[in-house]
Amino acid sequence: MTLSLVVLLPFLGAIAAPLFAQGGRTAIAIASSVPALLALATLFPMWGTLAEGGTIVQSLEWLPQLGINLSFRLDGLSLMFALLILLIGLLIILYARYYLKPQENVGKFYALLLCFKGSMLGIVLSSNLLLMMVFWELTSLTSFLLISFWNHKQDARRGARMALAITGGGGLALLAGILLIGRIVGSFELDDVLAAGDQIKAHALYPYALTLVLLGAFTKSAQFPFHFWLPHAMQAPTPVSAYLHSATMVKAGIFLMARLYPALAGTEQWFFMVSFTGMITLLIGAYVALFKHDLKGLLAHSTVSHLGLITLLLGMGTELAAVAALFHIINHATFKASLFMAAGIIDHETGTRDMRQINGLWRYMPHTATLAMVAAASMAGVPLLNGFLSKEMFFAEALSLNLPGIWAWIPPIVATLAGIFAVAYSARFIHDVFFNGKPRNLPIYPPHEPPRYMKIPVEILVVACIMVGVFPAFSVGPLLQAAASATLAGEVPDYGLAVFHGFNLPLMMSLAAFVGGLIMYSQRQKFFDFHARFREVDEKAVFEAVVSWLVEKARGFTALLENGSLQRYTMLLMVSAIAVAVVPLSGMALIGSNGLTAIDPPTALGAAILVFCTLGTVYIHRERLTSLIMLSVVGLLVSLTFARLSAPDLAMTQISVEVVTIILLMLALYYLPSWTPTEASAGRRNRDLIIAGVAGVGMTLVTLAMLTSPFSSISDYFLENSKPGGGGTNVVNVILVDFRGFDTLGEITVLAIAALGIFAMLRGRELSAPPTDGQGHPWAFDAHPTMLKQMSRPLLPLALMVSVYIFLRGHNLPGGGFIAGLVTAVALLVQYIASGVNWTQARVSMRYHNVLALGLFFATATGAGSLAYGYPFLTTTFTYLDWPVVGKFEVASALVFDLGVYLTVVGATLLALVSLGKLTPAGRPLTRTEARKES
Amino acid sequence: MTAERLGFPQPWLTVALFVVWQFLADSVTGASVVMGLILGVVIPQITHRFWPDSPSMKKPWVLVRYLTVVLYDIIVASISVTILILSPRQPRSAFVSYPLQLHDPLGITILANTISLTPGTVSADVSDDGTLLLIHALDVDDDAELIRAIHQRYEKPLLEMFR
Amino acid sequence: MENLPFFAELIISFLLVSGGFFSLIGALGLTRLPDFYGRLHGPTKATTLGVGSVVIASMVYFTLRTGELAIAEVLVTVFLFLTAPVSANILAKAAMHQQVRCMKGTRGKPWSQ
C-alpha cells in the first residue's frame, strides 16, 4: 500500500508539524517538508512502470456495501498532478517560512497546509470515485480553514465561507453524479468506470450524471458562473493563494474532467457544456483581470481565465486539445505560482498590493523584478517561455475545431481576444509595478529585496518556465506523454513539442494577440474609463445578502409554523389522528353481526346522566369549580358503569383515584383563576367544536361497530390458569401481579417517577395565591374546624384496617394493593386536610421518598426472588397453610409484590399532594381568634 | 402510660377495631378473631400519635342507651322532615346559638353530630373556644324549648360520659 | 333468586322500597326547600336513612339466602351516619362564609367565619 502511504504521509505530518512550532519557523518548515520528500522518494521507483504507459493500482477493501474501497492508482495523469502538488508544495513551504510573521500561529498554518496537500494527493491518486469524493470535500474544508487563516478579518471569513459554500455545494452535486455513474457501471472503481465509457454515454442517466459531475468540476475550478469565489479566496495568505488557488486545488476540477475524459467526453453535451463554459470563463477572466488594481486580484482573474482556457481545451474533445490542456496545466502552474509569490514578496516589502501606489520597483528590487517579468511574459505567451507553447497549441486547436458555418469563427476569435487581454494585463503587471514612475506613499518605504531564501522558490519556478519553454521535449516530454496516454486511455496522437512550428496561423494569432495587447495596454485609460461606467458588484456582499435573506426568510417561515401555540400543535395531533383513521374506517360496517342488546331503564337513566354531565362539564367549563363538580359526577358514574359492567376492581380503582384527583384539582384551583376568560374567537371555537365532534362521532361509531362484532381473545387462558397457576380467584388481580406483573412494575414506577418529578418541580417554590375567592370574599379564618378534626381521628385507624382488609382479599376478591394504597393515602390526606401539614408531618415517621422507594424495592425483590430458583423474573409461588384456630389460609409471593404496589401508591400519592400542600404561603391565621388578635 | 407500654395506647380503639374486623370478615371465625386481635393491637401502635387527645370514656353502658335513643330519634326526625318536605307550607327556619356545657371536643362533636341527625336541626358551627354551638333549625317556633330539649335528651348523657 | 319465606320477602321488600322512598324524599328536599340551610336537612337525614334501610334489606336478604352472617354492609351505614353530619357541618360553614342568603323570616343569623 505504498500509494496510500503517499496520501497518508502529509496527514501524519499535519499531526506532527505543530509539535515543532516551538522550534520556530525554520524547524517547522523543515519538519513539514519531510512528508513531501518521503512521498517523492516513494513515487520515484514507480516511474519505470509508468514510462511504459502502465498504471499501478493498489486496493484495500473498506466498505463493500457502498462499493467504496481504499484503492489508489498511479498513472501518468495522477503522477503529473502528484508531482505538481509535491514539488510546488515544497517551494510553498520554504516561501511561507519567510512570508509568515513569527508571532503568527505557524503550527496551525503548516498543519492545515499539509492536510490540504494530503487531501489533494488523495484526489489525484484515488482509484475509487467515492474515495476521491472524500478527499474532494476535504480540500474544500481545508481550503476554507486556510482562507480564513486570518479569521479576525471580516473579508477573510466571508471569502472562506463563500468558497466553502460554492465548492462544498458543488461537491454534493458531484457526489450525486458519481453515485449515478456507479449505478450505471455497477462499480466505483476507476478501472471499471473508464472501461465502461460507451455504456455510460449510452445510458439514460448519462445527461444527469454528466451535468452533476460538471457542476462539481466547474465550481471547484471556478468556471463561469461560479468563478466569483476564487478572487475572494485571495484573502488567504499569499502562499495559500499561490498553492491552492493557482497551482493545485482549482485544478482539481480540471483533473476530474481529464480523469473521467474517457468515460464522459466525446458527446455533444460534453462538447457544448464544457467548451462553452470554458470559453466564457476564459474571456470574462481575462477581461476583468485587466482592471484589477490589486496585484493578487489581477492574478486571480487571470487564473480564472486560464482555467477557462484549459476547460475549453478539454471541451473541444480532440486528443490534441486534451494534450494541450495537460501541457497548459503544467505551464500555468509554474508561472502563476511564481507570479503569486512575487506578488507576495512585493506585498511583503511594500506593505500594499495596490498597483496605483506601487510603481517603479525596478529600482528597488531588480532581482525580484526580473523574475516576475519573466513569469509575466510566460503568462502573456511570449516565445521561448512555456506559456507560449501551450498557447500555440491552444490556438491551433481553436482553428482546427470544425464547427458548422459561422460558428467556426467563434473559437479562434475568442482565443485571440483572450490572448489580447492576457498580453494587456501581463503588460500591466510588468509596467505598472516595476516602472511607471515613482512609488506613491507606500506603507513601507523604501522597499528592498526580500530575504535571500524567499526568492529561491520563485527562481526555481522561473527557471522551470524557461527550461520548458526552450527544451520542452527534453524537460516535460515524457511526463506529458505519460499523462496524455493516461488521460486518453490509449493512443496518444503525435504532437510536436517544438519551440517553433514555422510561420503558421497560430503564430499569426499569437503575434496579433501580442501587438493587440500592447496597444490595448497603451490605450488603457480609455478602457478603464469605459469599465468604470459599470459599477462593480462585490460578490461577497451579494453572497452575504443572499445568506442573510435566507436566514431571515427561514426565521419567518419557522416562526410561522413553530409559533409556540400549544393549541395548534394539539390540533395538528388530533387532526392527524382523525385523518389517518377516517380512510380505513369509512369501509366499516356500523353494526356488527352480533347486533344490539336491550338496556334496562335505570342503566339508561345513568347513561343519560353521564352524557349530560359530560357535556355539562364542557358547557360551563369556564366556571371552574362548577365544571369540577360536574367532572366528579362523571367520575362517580364512570365508576358505577364499571360496576354495572362486571368490573368491581375497576369501579373501586376509579372511585378512589377520582377523589384523589379531585383533591389535587382543588389544591390547584386555589392558585389559579377561578374562572376562564373567553380566549378564542368564535371561529376558533367552531373549528375546535368540529374537530371534537368528528372525534366524538368517530369514537361512537368505532365503539358501536366493535361492541357488536364477535370476539375471542387469549383470556380464557387467564380464567383457566388464574387459580391453579396464580393461586388467586380474582383473575384481574392475578393478571396484575402475576401474568402481567411486569406491566404493574412499570406502572408503579411511573407513579413513583411522577411523584419525584412533582417534588423536584415544586421544591423551594412559593406560589402566590389570590387573597379572596372567586366572588371576592376574603378567605375564612378557621383552617381546621373542630368537628372535622375530631372525626378525622378515628378515621385513620379504621381506614388502615379497611386497607388491610382490601389488600388481603385482593388476590381472591375485588381489591388489592393499589386500591388499599389509595385508601390509606386518602385517610392520611384527611389528616392533612383536617389538622394541617405541620401537625400531620410531625406524626409521620417515614419520608415518603423512602416509602415509595421501599415499594419499588419490594416489588423488584419479590420479582428477583424467583431468579434464585432458576425461574424467570416475577415468577410467583403460593402455598396453603393450615394452622390451629386460624384454619387453612393461603400464602402467596404475589402478595409481597402487591405490598410493593401498596407502598409505592401510598408514598407517591402523599409525596405529590403534600408537596403541593406545602406551597401555601405561611403565616395565614389558622383560627378566628388568631385573626381577631391580629386585626 | 402503662397501658401504652403494654401495647394498648387506646384500649377502646382496640376493642372497636376488633369488632369492626369481625364485621368486615362477615363472621366470627378463628381466623377473623386472630386477625382482629393482631390488627387491634398493631394499628393503634401506628396511629395513636394521630389521636393525641384520645377519648377518656366513663360509663360505656350510657353510650348504649344513648345510641338507642338517637337511632329512634333519627327515624322520627326523618318522618317529620319528610312530612315537612311534602307539605306546601313554608318552614320557619332559625339559627340558634346553643350554650355548651360539654368541654371534651369529642363529646362536643358527638353532640353536634347527633343534633345534625335528629329533628329538623343541623349543627352549623362550633365557636373556637368551644362554648357555643350554632344550630340551624329547619322548622321551629321556640328556640328556648329547642335548647332545653337538646340539653335534656343528648347533652346530659354525654356529660355523664365525658366528664 | 330462590324463594325465601314470605315474611322475609315482605320485610326485605318493605325495607327496599322505604329506602328508595327516603332517598327520593332527600332529593325532593334538596329540590324543593327554599334556602340552602333548609336543603341541608334533606340529605343528612332522609338520604342517609334511605341507604340505611337498603343496607339492612341486603343484610337480611343475604343472611337468609346464604344461611351465614352477612353483616359487612353495616359498616357502610355506620360510616355514613358518622360522616353525614360532618359534611353538613362543613358545608354549612362554607355557606355561611359565602354569605349564602337565608330564606326570609329566618330568625337569628349565621356567624361570620
Add this chain to the structure above:
Amino acid sequence: MELAFALIIGSLTFAGVYLVLRARTFPVVVGLTLLSYGVNLFLFSTGRLMSGAQPIIGSTDTYSDPLPQALVLTAIVIGFAMTAFVVVLSLRTRADTGDDHVDGTSETERTQDQSTTDLPREETGQ
C-alpha cells in the same frame, strides 16, 4: 346497551378533545381527565359488555374478559400519575409566567416580541 355505551364514549371523547384544545391550563387538564375516562371505558369495552360476569372464579358461570380490565386498571393508575404531574406543571407555569395560558402568554403578546427579535448578520458591523 351497546348504543348507550358508545354514546357515552363518544361524548367523553368530544368533551375531552374540545377542552384539550382550550387556551388555559385548567380546562386542558379537565379535558385530559375526561379524555382518559373515555379512553379507559373504550379499552375496557374491547372485552365486550357483560353484566354480572365479574371475572372472579366461582362467582358466576360466565366471566367477562379480565385482560382489558387489568389493562384499564394500569391505564387508570398511569393516567392519574400523568394528571397529577400536568396539574402541578400548570401551577408552575402560572408561577413562572404569571399567567395560566398554555403558552405562558396570550398569542398577541407573543407575536409582538417575536417581531422584535433582531437578526445577527456577518455584515452588521461590530
Add this chain to the structure above:
Amino acid sequence: MITIALYITLTLVGLAALLNVYRLVQGPDAPDRILALDTLYINGIALIILLDLVLGTRLYLEVALLMAVTGFVGTVAMAKYLKRGSVIE
C-alpha cells in the same frame, strides 16, 4: 316480590339522582352544588347495594364502602376550598 321491590327501589333512587342532578345544575350557589354531589354519592352507594341484590352477589359491596369514604372526603375538600382556599395547608 323482592324483584319487583328492587325495580321500584331502583327507579325511586334513579329519580332521586335525577332531582339531585337538577339541583347540581341549578345551584344557585356552590354549596348547593356540592351538597347535590354529596347526595349523588349516597345515591350511588344505594345503587351499588341494589346491584348486589339484583346480581345476588356481594362482590360490589366494597365499592359502596369506598364510595362512602371518597364521597365524604370529596365533599370536605370542596367545602374547605370554598371556605379557605387551600385544602391542605
Add this chain to the structure above:
Amino acid sequence: MNHWLTAPVLIPLIGAFLQVFMGYAPLSLRRTLGLATTGLLLVSTVFLLMMADDGSYRAYAFGNWAPPFGIVLVLDRLAALMLFITALLALFCHLFSLGRTDVSSRQFHALFLFQLMGLNMAFLTGDLFNLFVAFEVLLIASYGLLLHGEGTARTVPGLHYVVLNLAGSALFLISVGMIYSVTGTLNMADLARIIPTLNSGDLPLVEAGGMILLVVFALKAALLPLTFWLPKAYASATAPVAALFAVMTKVGVYAIIRVYTLIFGENAGALANLGMDWVFPLALLTMVVGVIGMMGSSGLRTMVAWQVVVSVGTILAAFSLVSEAGLSSALFYTVHTTWVAAGLFLVVDLIAAQRGSAGDKIVTAPRMRNRTFISVMFMLGAVSAAGLPPLSGFFAKLLIMSAAVPGLQMAALWAVILLAGFLSLVAYSRAGSIVFWRNVDGHIGQPERLNFPHTVGAGALIAMSIAIVFAAGPLSDYTDATAEQLRDTSAYIGILDTPMVGEDES
C-alpha cells in the same frame, strides 16, 4: 431463558430507587453510584450486543408465563443495537451532567436512571401494551428531566411537551384497544401471526388502529406535522438532558421500525407496509422544514434541536423506502446521528458556558477561552452532522442515497438529502464563523473552565463520528444483518414456542 435480557431494565431500576433512598446522602456518593450504574448498563448492553449478533431471537417470559399470555422481552439485533446506542450515549451524558447539572436537584440521578429504564423497556418488550407502559415510564421521566434545572425558560415548552404526549398516550390506548378488540391478543409476535389471517370485515378496525399508532409514534419521533413541540423543548433543556433526548425521538423511530416491519410489515397480508406511503413524503418534508429551522435559528441550541428533526426525517425517509438496504442505511444513520447530535448539544453547552451573557446565541461576543479545543469539537460535529466527508455523516448519507432505486422516489430523496446537506453546511459555517471568529473586544465575567467530565463527555461523543468511520465496515455488516433479520418475521413469531422453565425437562 437468559436472565441477562432483564439487565438493561433492572440495572437502572435498582440504581434509581437506590438513588431515591440516598436522596440525602453526600453528592459524591450518589454520583459514584449513578455512574457505576450507567457503566454497568453499558457493559450489559455490550454483552447483549454480542449475544444478539448470532442472529437469533431470544425471548424472556416474565413470570414463566408463555407468550402470548405473559409479557416477553425479545432480544434481537435491532433491540441490542438500540440498547447499546442508548447506553453509550447515557454514559457520556451522565458524565457530562456531573458538576453543573446534577447539583440543582436531588432527583436528577434517579430521574436519569428511570429514563434509561423506560428506554430499555421500550427497546426490549415484545408486548404492545407493555410498550405503552414503557413509553409512559420514559415519558414521565423525561418530563421530570426536561423541567429539571434552574430558571423558568423550560416551563412552557415543558408544558407543551407534556400535554401533547398525554394526548398521544390517549391515542396509543385507543389504537391498542382497536387492535385488541379484533385480534384478542397483545403479544407482537402473536399479532404478526394473526393479522395476515384476518378476514376483510375485521380489517378496518385494525387498520385504523395501526394508523393511529403510527401517528402516536410519529409524535414521539417528531415527524411532520407533529414536529413543532421539539425545538423549544430540546433547546431549553439542560445540556445532558437535551443530549440524552437525542435518543428520545429515536424511540419513536424504533417503535415505527419494529411495529411496521413485524406487525404491519411486508408479510401483513392486506395491511402490508401500512402507512409507508404517508411516511416517505412526510419524512422528506420534515427534513426540509428541519433544515429551514436550522437556517433560521438564532441560537446554537435551537440549531442542533432542528438538526435532530432533520435526522429523524432522514431516518424515516430511508426506512420508508421499504427495502433491506433502506432499513440498514436508516439504522446506520441512526447510530451516527444519535451520538453526533448529542455531542453537539454538549459542545454547544461548553460554548455557551464560555461566552458569558452571549450564551449560545449566534451573535458576536468577546473572544472565548479554550477556543481551539471547543471550535475543533464544534467543527467535527458540524461536518459530521452536515454529512460531509470524511466523518460518519457522509457514509451514513451515502448508504441512504445508494439504497434508493432509480425513479421519482430516488430523485426526490437525493435532492432533499443533498439540499439539506448544503443548507446545513451554510448554516453551520455561518454560525461557527460568527460565534468563534467574530469577536468584539471586552472580556467575559468568569467563563467556566473546562473540566474533565465536560471535556470527556462532549469529546467522546463527537469522537464517535470518527470511530464510526473506522468501524464503518463491521457496523454496516451489522445493520445489514439486522435489516435481514427484521424482514424474517416468521423467525420472530417463532418466539411463541419458547419453552418455559420446567417445560423443557418434562
